[in-house]
Amino acid sequence: ARSWEVTKVRTTCPYCGVGCQLNLHMKGDKIVKVTGVEDAYPNKGRLCVKGRYGYDFIYSPERLTSPLIKENGKFREASWDEALDLVANKFKEIIATDGPDAVGGISCARSINEDSYQMQKLFRAAFKSPNIDHCARVCHAPTVAGLIKSFGTGGMTNSIEEFADTNCLFVIGSNMTEAHPIASTFVKNGQRNGAKLIVVDPRKAKLADYADEFAQIKVGSDVAFLNGLMNVLITEDLYDKDFVRDHCDNFEALKEKVLEYPPKRASEISGVSEEQIISIARMLADNKPGMAIYTLGITEHTCGTNNVMSVANLQMLLGNVGKPNAGVNPLRGQNNVQGACDMGALPNVYHGYQSVTDPAAKAKFEKAWNVEGLPDKLGLMIPDMFEKLETKEMKAIYIFGENVVGTEPDISHVIKCLEAAEFVVCNDIFQTETTQYADVVLPAAAWSEDEGTFTNCERRISRVRKVKEAPGIAKPNWWIFREIAKRFGQTWAADSGQELWDNEIAPLAPFFAGATFDKLDQGGIQWPCKTPEDPGTQILHLDGNFTHGKGHLMALDWTPPAEVPDADYPFTLSTGRRLYHYHTRTQTGRCEGLNELLPEEYADISEVDAKRLGIEHGEMILVKSRRGTVKVKAQVSERIPEGLVWMAMHYFENNANWLTTRSGDTITKTPEYKACAVAIEKI
């Protein structure tokens, strides 16, 4: 195009798991405007403020342009050869001395699929280490574990567009108006089309304003509340007996368990009245099919996997699975957290969810990758990696695109672990709070500087396109991983995102086998897509055909959060995201418009607590937990119930993760970000 001409390039949003399709309006290599792609799934032309205005970070003068090596506590620029030789030699040395278990890697849920595929290949094929994981560990790992147990497949069962056509929307533990804004517009369409809207949350988040029923549940009481609903469905004979008989097992055990949770007991634990529990159960039964939608309010608990299975129990009991406008619909956090899971950046599976302990899968990948001795045991999860860095059983960590000094719980502990490491490498596009602890920082191409794919929360694989060159000598992440593998004697042929997808990712995983890059170029495809003729799969488990035979009903007991309020720390802290920023602001903090919209952070407290403690709106307070103290402005809000403090992780100084607990889900170790005990003090 000539310099004055504006061209349009279709791509996928770099922020949340909704995966909106954008048109970048380009003047040369400058994005001058962003619009939604009309008639494209999942957003049908709609965009939120981040998708529309959150692109200027790629032009920031703060971008990393050259590899950096730390010497005497200071970074200096280096050539690629020098930096890559250092990384490879150091990893070789540690692996030779301490074994491959002494190294670990954290992949990136914000980069393209092809990058995560390549990083897990680097760890497994070159380092022979099983220790690869990514940030699903701290958000939706309970979704993958729970839904695999209940249904046999860990993905969202239905699609965002169906929110507009269903008869009932049951939204639990999700502030979707702010965290997944475009998905919430389809919920509002659904309600306008006649669906009942039930919102369950400790905070009266904005979606509650539209709800037919809003249940203000106590933090961490989900299983008791859901068991209470199922108690009513069974005792009033409102459940779908045909569906349960034909498509589910373990009903008697579930029944016995939920009978221990009559509305009175469920009410005592959850704080929702008996009358409302009964009324919501009847509304669910009277308005079918219905969709259950949840986010991290369900997963980020010590009982996160149980919470997920409990939502699955409810939907199976209602017969709301395996049909249009129904299902269990987790909204994933980052734009490519579904994809990073799909690509095998997990300690238990190769890409396409092929188990590392399955000898047939191991043999298949050894042949395809032309290597011997792939690790056949489960690797370490992220929380274990940090523990082992602290005890020096792990020596080196490779952190790709994640700002763990901000996103992991208990920031002081994370810093201590990184300081204890012998060698830390980061791939990133900016210096972050985390790269400060690195020995080598490798500058990477950002969103819009490389060709590849993202996979959104509804399993839709969409194209991400390149519109400009990376700054300086920054390189694509898949290239960086390939060049390190070369120094381990491996020759990896793929030389682009397309070659990686078409020659390795699709042919080696049945889920993606029919989704060629050319086909993806025509528009997104939802996996499974197994053959060239396969158009993809909008709805999983159609007609009650679950991946592992019958849907598995689980008898689950309520357990309280690991840390509950006491005399010293009398409040519960819960955490989340606000509309205008994304996580630790590595991207949105470099977008002028978004910074203007939310230039500082608050701690939200109730009107009752504010009055009792004499705290005015906007006054500085201290929030303290057993792990740290932050100074932050109070936001007195009618949306917060007495006894609750709510904070985000957007600004480093008052990041909620100085306070959060490392206690994790008993199955997936996902930290309990949604509940810890704090005290607040007026300054």
Ligand code: SF4
């Ligand atoms: Fe991007 Fe999510 Fe907003 Fe869509 S809803 S524009 S994917 S941030």
